[in-house]
Amino acid sequence: MSFHDLSKNELEQLECPVCMQYMLPLIMLCCSRHNICSSCKQKLQNCPNCRNPFFQTRNKALEKLALRVEYPCPSNPHGCTIAFPIALIREHQDVCEYIPAVCPLRKVVHCRWKGLFEEIKYHVTQKHRNWVENVRNERRSY
Numbered sequence: 001m002s003f004h005d006l007s008k009n010e011l012e013q014l015e016c017p018v019c020m021q022y023m024l025p026l027i028m029l030c031c032s033r034h035n036i037c038s039s040c041k042q043k044l045q046n047c048p049n050c051r052n053p054f055f056q057t058r059n060k061a062l063e064k065l066a067l068r069v070e071y072p073c074p075s076n077p078h079g080c081t082i083a084f085p086i087a088l089i090r091e092h093q094d095v096c097e098y099i100p101a102v103c104p105l106r107k108v109v110h111c112r113w114k115g116l117f118e119e120i121k122y123h124v125t126q127k128h129r130n131w132v133e134n135v136r137n138e139r140r141s142y
Contacts, residue, residue, distance in 0.1 A: 014066055016040055017048055022071050024086055025063035030054045035062060075099050078116070105131060 016023050018040035026038040030047035036054070046053055071089055073080040075098035084092055093099060101120055103111040105128055113123055125132060 011069075011071075014062070014069065014071075018044070022086055022089075023062070023066055025058070025066060027059045027062050027066065028054055029057045029059050035059050073098070103128075 013035075014022050016037040017034070018036060021037065023035065023037040027035050028038055028041045029035060030050060031052045031054070032047065032050045034047050034049040036044070036047065041054055044054075066086060069086070070083040071086050073082050073084070073089065073092060073096055075093075075096050078098040078100060080096055080098035082092060082096075097117065099117075100114040101117045103109075103113040103123060104120065105111055105124065106113075109128060109131060111127070113127065115123060
């Protein structure tokens with residue numbers, strides 16, 4: 001079942017309300033029947049929606065649906081049009097060309113830029129020109 005077959009609202013039901021990632025089994029329930037992914041449940045005492053305690057109960061119907069749906073790549077807003085079963089999405093993320101890259105100088109110059117991998121060189125040479133020139137000059141002095 002493709003994510004195109006589901007409405008945006010239906011697909012949102014498969015998002016964990018804490019981490020905002022699509023939930024993989026085990027999908028757990030609170031006593032008010034709100035869903036949460038198992039990794040977030042381990043970190044919380046009460047449901048983030050209603051503050052009620054969690055059951056030790058899984059939402060098996062939603063788990064079955066989650067395994068059948070093909071999810072959009074998290075980089076869909078950045079241009080990736082591929083969809084995969086949830087079990088394969090993480091593997092795709094390792095190689096997806098649309099995953100936002102961060103500035104390689106972010107820690108040095110406290111830059112918050114994010115963009116496509118192929119835009120890094122342009123970003124660094126345009127926004128951090130002085131830093132790049134200083135590094136070049138230091139190398140020449142050796």
